[in-house]
Amino acid sequence: KQEVTQIPAALSVPEGENLVLNCSFTDSAIYNLQWFRQDPGKGLTSLLLIQSSQREQTSGRLNASLDKSSGRSTLYIAASQPGDSATYLCAVVSLGGGSEKLVFGKGTKLTVNP
Protein backbone atom coordinates (compact mmCIF):
# COMPACT_ATOMS: atom_id res chain seq x y z
CA LYS A 1 0.00 0.00 0.00
CA GLN A 2 1.37 3.38 -1.02
CA GLU A 3 2.04 5.75 1.85
CA VAL A 4 3.10 9.37 1.53
CA THR A 5 4.84 11.23 4.34
CA GLN A 6 5.59 14.93 4.56
CA ILE A 7 8.16 16.35 6.94
CA PRO A 8 8.01 18.68 8.73
CA ALA A 9 4.32 18.96 9.59
CA ALA A 10 4.78 22.67 10.24
CA LEU A 11 7.47 25.20 9.39
CA SER A 12 7.88 28.85 10.33
CA VAL A 13 10.49 31.01 8.58
CA PRO A 14 11.31 34.71 8.24
CA GLU A 15 10.52 36.47 5.00
CA GLY A 16 13.21 36.16 2.34
CA GLU A 17 14.50 32.77 3.43
CA ASN A 18 14.92 29.90 0.99
CA LEU A 19 13.26 26.71 2.19
CA VAL A 20 12.74 23.07 1.35
CA LEU A 21 9.68 20.93 1.96
CA ASN A 22 10.08 17.17 1.91
CA CYS A 23 7.86 14.38 0.64
CA SER A 24 8.57 10.65 0.73
CA PHE A 25 6.62 7.71 -0.65
CA THR A 26 6.94 3.98 -0.03
CA ASP A 27 6.24 2.52 -3.50
CA SER A 28 8.42 3.83 -6.32
CA ALA A 29 6.02 2.55 -9.01
CA ILE A 30 4.36 5.91 -9.61
CA TYR A 31 3.00 7.65 -12.70
CA ASN A 32 3.64 11.15 -11.40
CA LEU A 33 3.93 13.35 -8.32
CA GLN A 34 2.01 16.57 -7.85
CA TRP A 35 2.52 19.41 -5.38
CA PHE A 36 -0.51 21.41 -4.25
CA ARG A 37 -1.07 24.50 -2.18
CA GLN A 38 -4.08 24.86 0.11
CA ASP A 39 -5.03 28.13 1.78
CA PRO A 40 -7.22 27.99 4.92
CA GLY A 41 -10.81 27.14 4.04
CA LYS A 42 -10.00 26.86 0.34
CA GLY A 43 -9.52 24.19 -2.27
CA LEU A 44 -6.29 22.72 -3.63
CA THR A 45 -4.28 24.67 -6.18
CA SER A 46 -1.90 22.67 -8.34
CA LEU A 47 1.66 24.01 -8.21
CA LEU A 48 3.82 21.52 -10.07
CA LEU A 49 3.43 18.13 -11.72
CA ILE A 50 6.46 15.89 -12.18
CA GLN A 51 6.13 12.85 -14.42
CA SER A 52 7.82 9.65 -13.30
CA SER A 53 10.43 10.02 -16.07
CA GLN A 54 11.35 13.57 -15.04
CA ARG A 55 13.80 14.76 -12.40
CA GLU A 56 12.47 18.25 -11.73
CA GLN A 57 10.01 20.97 -12.65
CA THR A 58 10.22 24.71 -12.12
CA SER A 59 7.63 27.45 -11.91
CA GLY A 60 8.75 30.91 -10.87
CA ARG A 61 10.25 30.72 -7.39
CA LEU A 62 9.25 27.08 -7.02
CA ASN A 63 11.35 24.08 -7.96
CA ALA A 64 10.28 20.49 -7.37
CA SER A 65 12.58 17.52 -7.70
CA LEU A 66 11.84 13.82 -7.89
CA ASP A 67 14.07 10.87 -7.03
CA LYS A 68 11.82 7.95 -7.80
CA SER A 69 14.31 5.26 -6.85
CA SER A 70 14.67 6.59 -3.31
CA GLY A 71 11.00 7.54 -3.02
CA ARG A 72 11.63 11.24 -2.39
CA SER A 73 10.56 14.62 -3.66
CA THR A 74 11.44 18.11 -2.48
CA LEU A 75 9.73 21.43 -3.07
CA TYR A 76 12.16 24.34 -2.99
CA ILE A 77 10.77 27.82 -2.43
CA ALA A 78 13.16 30.66 -3.10
CA ALA A 79 13.00 34.05 -1.40
CA SER A 80 9.89 33.22 0.61
CA GLN A 81 7.13 35.82 1.04
CA PRO A 82 4.27 36.14 3.56
CA GLY A 83 1.90 35.30 0.69
CA ASP A 84 3.52 31.85 0.50
CA SER A 85 1.96 30.99 3.86
CA ALA A 86 -0.29 27.99 3.27
CA THR A 87 -0.38 24.22 3.62
CA TYR A 88 1.58 22.38 0.94
CA LEU A 89 0.44 18.91 -0.05
CA CYS A 90 2.31 16.26 -1.97
CA ALA A 91 0.43 13.51 -3.84
CA VAL A 92 1.53 10.57 -5.96
CA VAL A 93 -0.40 8.64 -8.58
CA SER A 94 0.38 4.96 -8.35
CA LEU A 95 -1.20 1.74 -9.51
CA GLY A 96 -2.71 -0.16 -6.62
CA GLY A 97 -5.15 -3.04 -6.67
CA GLY A 98 -5.49 -2.79 -10.43
CA SER A 99 -6.57 0.85 -10.50
CA GLU A 100 -4.72 4.13 -10.27
CA LYS A 101 -4.79 5.92 -6.96
CA LEU A 102 -3.89 9.46 -5.99
CA VAL A 103 -2.42 9.21 -2.51
CA PHE A 104 -1.84 12.35 -0.46
CA GLY A 105 0.52 13.22 2.31
CA LYS A 106 -0.88 15.11 5.29
CA GLY A 107 0.84 18.32 4.32
CA THR A 108 3.34 20.84 5.64
CA LYS A 109 1.88 24.03 7.09
CA LEU A 110 4.18 26.89 6.14
CA THR A 111 4.18 30.27 7.86
CA VAL A 112 6.35 33.04 6.44
CA ASN A 113 6.77 35.88 8.94
CA PRO A 114 7.20 39.47 7.73
Place this chain on the structure above:
Amino acid sequence: NAGVTQTPKFQVLKTGQSMTLQCAQDMNHEYMSWYRQDPGMGLRLIHYSVGAGITDQGEVPNGYNVSRSTTEDFPLRLLSAAPSQTSVYFCASRGPGPYNEQFFGPGTRLTVL
Protein backbone atom coordinates in the same frame (compact mmCIF):
# COMPACT_ATOMS: atom_id res chain seq x y z
CA ASN B 1 -13.08 27.97 -18.36
CA ALA B 2 -14.64 27.77 -14.89
CA GLY B 3 -12.64 24.60 -14.16
CA VAL B 4 -14.16 22.41 -11.44
CA THR B 5 -17.15 23.88 -9.62
CA GLN B 6 -18.93 22.60 -6.53
CA THR B 7 -22.20 23.50 -4.86
CA PRO B 8 -23.12 24.24 -2.16
CA LYS B 9 -20.12 25.77 -0.38
CA PHE B 10 -21.56 25.10 3.04
CA GLN B 11 -24.29 22.76 4.28
CA VAL B 12 -25.68 21.76 7.67
CA LEU B 13 -27.73 18.56 7.91
CA LYS B 14 -29.44 16.68 10.66
CA THR B 15 -28.67 13.01 11.21
CA GLY B 16 -30.67 10.87 8.81
CA GLN B 17 -31.23 13.55 6.18
CA SER B 18 -30.15 13.03 2.62
CA MET B 19 -28.55 15.43 0.20
CA THR B 20 -26.56 15.67 -3.02
CA LEU B 21 -23.28 17.49 -3.42
CA GLN B 22 -22.91 18.80 -6.95
CA CYS B 23 -19.72 18.78 -9.01
CA ALA B 24 -19.24 19.95 -12.57
CA GLN B 25 -16.26 20.51 -14.86
CA ASP B 26 -16.02 22.21 -18.23
CA MET B 27 -12.68 20.76 -19.37
CA ASN B 28 -14.15 17.66 -21.03
CA HIS B 29 -12.30 15.45 -18.55
CA GLU B 30 -13.22 11.79 -18.46
CA TYR B 31 -11.83 11.09 -14.99
CA MET B 32 -13.57 12.61 -11.98
CA SER B 33 -13.34 11.81 -8.31
CA TRP B 34 -14.56 12.74 -4.84
CA TYR B 35 -12.38 13.15 -1.74
CA ARG B 36 -13.06 14.00 1.85
CA GLN B 37 -10.60 15.90 4.00
CA ASP B 38 -10.52 15.45 7.75
CA PRO B 39 -8.06 16.84 10.32
CA GLY B 40 -5.21 14.41 10.89
CA MET B 41 -6.47 12.06 8.16
CA GLY B 42 -5.54 13.96 5.02
CA LEU B 43 -7.52 13.54 1.81
CA ARG B 44 -9.17 10.20 1.19
CA LEU B 45 -10.79 8.96 -2.01
CA ILE B 46 -14.53 8.22 -1.78
CA HIS B 47 -15.58 7.33 -5.34
CA TYR B 48 -14.26 7.91 -8.81
CA SER B 49 -15.41 7.68 -12.42
CA VAL B 50 -13.42 7.04 -15.59
CA GLY B 51 -16.22 8.18 -17.86
CA ALA B 52 -19.97 8.53 -18.27
CA GLY B 53 -21.74 5.45 -16.96
CA ILE B 54 -18.65 4.08 -15.17
CA THR B 55 -18.02 4.52 -11.45
CA ASP B 56 -16.02 2.68 -8.82
CA GLN B 57 -15.33 2.78 -5.10
CA GLY B 58 -12.38 4.42 -3.47
CA GLU B 59 -10.95 4.08 0.02
CA VAL B 60 -13.99 5.24 2.04
CA PRO B 61 -17.17 4.63 -0.02
CA ASN B 62 -19.62 3.58 2.71
CA GLY B 63 -22.60 5.92 3.09
CA TYR B 64 -22.08 7.57 -0.30
CA ASN B 65 -23.50 6.94 -3.75
CA VAL B 66 -22.43 8.32 -7.11
CA SER B 67 -23.58 8.19 -10.70
CA ARG B 68 -22.17 9.65 -13.90
CA SER B 69 -24.74 10.32 -16.60
CA THR B 70 -22.74 13.02 -18.41
CA THR B 71 -19.06 13.84 -18.86
CA GLU B 72 -19.52 17.18 -17.11
CA ASP B 73 -21.30 16.21 -13.90
CA PHE B 74 -20.44 13.87 -11.04
CA PRO B 75 -22.81 14.28 -8.06
CA LEU B 76 -22.18 12.70 -4.66
CA ARG B 77 -25.20 11.53 -2.68
CA LEU B 78 -25.43 11.05 1.05
CA LEU B 79 -28.35 8.70 1.61
CA SER B 80 -28.71 9.04 5.38
CA ALA B 81 -26.28 11.52 6.85
CA ALA B 82 -24.31 10.63 9.98
CA PRO B 83 -22.12 12.85 12.21
CA SER B 84 -19.09 10.86 10.98
CA GLN B 85 -19.69 12.38 7.55
CA THR B 86 -18.94 15.87 8.83
CA SER B 87 -16.04 16.85 6.63
CA VAL B 88 -14.87 18.98 3.74
CA TYR B 89 -15.60 17.38 0.38
CA PHE B 90 -13.56 18.00 -2.74
CA CYS B 91 -14.29 17.05 -6.30
CA ALA B 92 -11.44 16.65 -8.80
CA SER B 93 -10.98 15.92 -12.48
CA ARG B 94 -8.16 15.22 -14.89
CA GLY B 95 -7.56 14.53 -18.55
CA PRO B 96 -7.19 11.03 -20.03
CA GLY B 97 -4.52 8.80 -18.51
CA PRO B 98 -2.89 8.75 -15.07
CA TYR B 99 -0.04 11.03 -16.20
CA ASN B 100 -2.29 14.09 -16.30
CA GLU B 101 -2.60 16.89 -13.79
CA GLN B 102 -5.47 16.78 -11.29
CA PHE B 103 -7.67 19.85 -10.82
CA PHE B 104 -9.70 20.37 -7.67
CA GLY B 105 -12.88 22.26 -6.92
CA PRO B 106 -13.24 24.76 -4.05
CA GLY B 107 -14.87 22.25 -1.72
CA THR B 108 -18.10 21.81 0.22
CA ARG B 109 -17.99 22.09 4.00
CA LEU B 110 -20.59 19.72 5.44
CA THR B 111 -21.70 19.55 9.06
CA VAL B 112 -23.99 16.78 10.26
CA LEU B 113 -25.64 17.39 13.62
